[in-house]
Amino acid sequence: xxxxxxxxxxxxxxxxxxxVGVDAREIIFVAMRDQERIGxxxxxxxxxxxxxxxxxxxxxxxxWSNGLCEMxxxxxxxxFALSCAMETLNGFGARPVAPAKVAYFFPGTFAQCDQSAIxxxxxxxxxKIKFGRDSESNERALLSRLCNSLPAAKFRIDANRLLSRxxxxxxxxxxxxxxxxxxxxxxxxxxQLGLLAKSTGIAIALDETIVDQSAQAxxxxxxxAHEGCVAAWILRMxxxxxxxxxxxxxxxxxxxSADAVLSTAYExxxxxxxxxxxxxxxxxxxRAHGIGTASLLAxxxxxxxxxxxxxxxxxxxxxxxxxxxx
Numbered sequence: 083x084x085x086x087x088x089x090x091x092x093x094x095x096x097x098x099x100x101x102v103g104v105d106a107r108e109i110i111f112v113a114m115r116d117q118e119r120i121g122x123x124x125x126x127x128x129x130x131x132x133x134x135x136x137x138x139x140x141x142x143x144x145x146w147s148n149g150l151c152e153m154x155x156x157x158x159x160x161x162f163a164l165s166c167a168m169e170t171l172n173g174f175g176a177r178p179v180a181p182a183k184v185a186y187f188f189p190g191t192f193a194q195c196d197q198s199a200i201x202x203x204x205x206x207x208x209x210k211i212k213f214g215r216d217s218e219s220n221e222r223a224l225l226s227r228l229c230n231s232l233p234a235a236k237f238r239i240d241a242n243r244l245l246s247r248x249x250x251x252x253x254x255x256x257x258x259x260x261x262x263x264x265x266x267x268x269x270x271x272x273x274q275l276g277l278l279a280k281s282t283g284i285a286i287a288l289d290e291t292i293v294d295q296s297a298q299a300x301x302x303x304x305x306x307a308h309e310g311c312v313a314a315w316i317l318r319m320x321x322x323x324x325x326x327x328x329x330x331x332x333x334x335x336x337x338x339s340a341d342a343v344l345s346t347a348y349e350x351x352x353x354x355x356x357x358x359x360x361x362x363x364x365x366x367x368x369r370a371h372g373i374g375t376a377s378l379l380a381x382x383x384x385x386x387x388x389x390x391x392x393x394x395x396x397x398x399x400x401x402x403x404x405x406x407x408x
Contacts, residue, residue, distance in 0.1 A: 085147040085167075086113045087140060088406050090383070092350060098378040101189045101212075102348045103130050107379065109350060110140055111402050114167040121171025122402055123163035124356075124383070125320075128347045132159050132321065139163075158323040165324035166356055174325075175355075175399030179362035182344075182396065183370040184389040185209065185238060189378075191216045192224040200231045207392050208263060208370040209235050213253060214244030221253050229261050236261055241268035243290055247278050259283040264313045267291055272302060279311035287343065289316035292331065307338035314341040314369060320349065325360060336366040345372035350383035352402040358387075358394050 088111045094102045109126040125143070127134050134142075134157035142160045145151045153161055170176075186206035190199060203209055209228065213221050228237065239262060241250065250268050259282060267289040269275060275286050286306065291299055292315050306312045315335040322328050332342035342364055344357045354373045361367040373394065376386040383402035387394050401407065 084115045085143070086115070086407070087111070087143065088113070088403060089136075089140075090403065092382065093380040094348070095378055095380050098189065102378060103128065107348060107350065108136050109383070110136060110143070110163065111352075111383070111406075112143060112163045112167045113407055114171045116171060119171050120401075120407070121167040121169065121174075122352065122399075123166030123168075123170070124349055124353045124402065125159050125163035126347065126349045126353070127157070127159040127320070131318075131347055132157070134159060153324060156323075159320040161323040161327070162320040162325070165326065166353075169325055170399060175359045178398060179359050179396035181393035182358040182361045182373070183208075183368075183392060184374045184394050185370040185372055186235075186389065186392075187372075187374045188228070192220040192227070195224055195227055200228070203228075203232055203235070205391065206232060206235050208238065210238040210240060210266075210372065212241070213239050213250070213268065214241035218249065218252055222255070225253070225257060229258070236263040238263050238266055238287070239268065240266035240289070243267055243270050243272070245269060247271070247274045247281075250278060251281055254282050254284070266316060272299075275302075276306055276309045276311055279309070285313035286311050287314040287316055288312060288340070289318070289345075292316060293318065293321050303338065307340065310339075312338070312340050314343045316343050316345050316372065318345045318347060319353070319357065319360070320347050328360065329364060332364045332366060340366070341369050342367045343369050343371055346375065348375055348378060350379065350402065351376045351385065351387035352383045352400065354387035354394065355384070355397075355399055358396050359399065362396060 092107045112123040114121045139160040185208040187210045262284045264285045264287040266287045335342050357373045384400040
């Protein structure tokens with residue numbers, strides 16, 4: 083079996099750079115060849131989110147290829163890429179699967195929520211927005227405008243642990259709780275998530291609390307499940323590791339009566355399409371997934387995975403940068 087790596091830089095759209103945190107996504111594509119078969123994976127650690135660097139991942143992947151380390155010892159983004167390459171080499175993604183539901187994503191603030199932005203969300207059943215980056219009044223106004231403009235949509239509010247419980251409750255004052263699908267790990271103090279759910283009548287989704295492998299976080303997940311306030315676990319694939327590791331976390335979510343929502347870290351459309359195929363194999367991955375980010379990149383590795391009518395198609399996986407592997 084031969085292993086090859088291709089390093090590329092994919093520019094992020096100027097207006098999305100503050101959100102993504104970088105001007106370009108630096109990526110290694112891994113190819114595994116075994117006679118006539120070939121499989122691919124994408125390794126794209128994001129500064130500020132992943133602790134591993136791209137250079138460290140390249141070295142680790144080379145060490146794994148040379149038999150110097152095991153998959154379980156690799157950094158998550160490297161393990162994700164290698165496992166994708168191994169599984170696609172063996173047929174994963176080769177056949178069509180059911181389309182995946184996708185949550186639309188509005189990354190802007192109230193000031194950026196003009197008519198053209200609203201028009202781009204028309205028809206959306208689920209829309210994710212960000213809180214904790216603007217004033218309380220502006221974020222209340224943003225949610226009000228979107229609720230009024232998109233009467234058929236439900237909203238996911240992601241604050242990335244930036245708010246106190248009081249700050250979060252204040253932003254939701256007067257909001258129809260039935261319009262909010264869930265609050266995504268919004269609190270600086272996650273131990274108050276249960277109280278937040280009770281005071282707002284809105285379910286919680288766990289994101290950072292899933293990546294945290296401490297005993298305290300494990301106990302909190304169990305406690306929140308007992309309270310019955312958790313709707314979903316957000317599985318940021320390249321923060322978890324291999325595809326089998328992601329499947330195992332999804333199974334743990336199911337054990338605690340939570341759905342699995344797959345999410346990426348602004349990787350290219352190849353990984354978004356991997357998520358579609360992975361979702362088709364996970365029984366509790368029935369909600370809209372957080373994979374509607376292809377439009378944030380100015381260039382892509384394959385045909386952009388753009389949602390149409392709220393779905394990304396389940397076509398067989400493409401070859402990323404196909405001309406590079408000839």
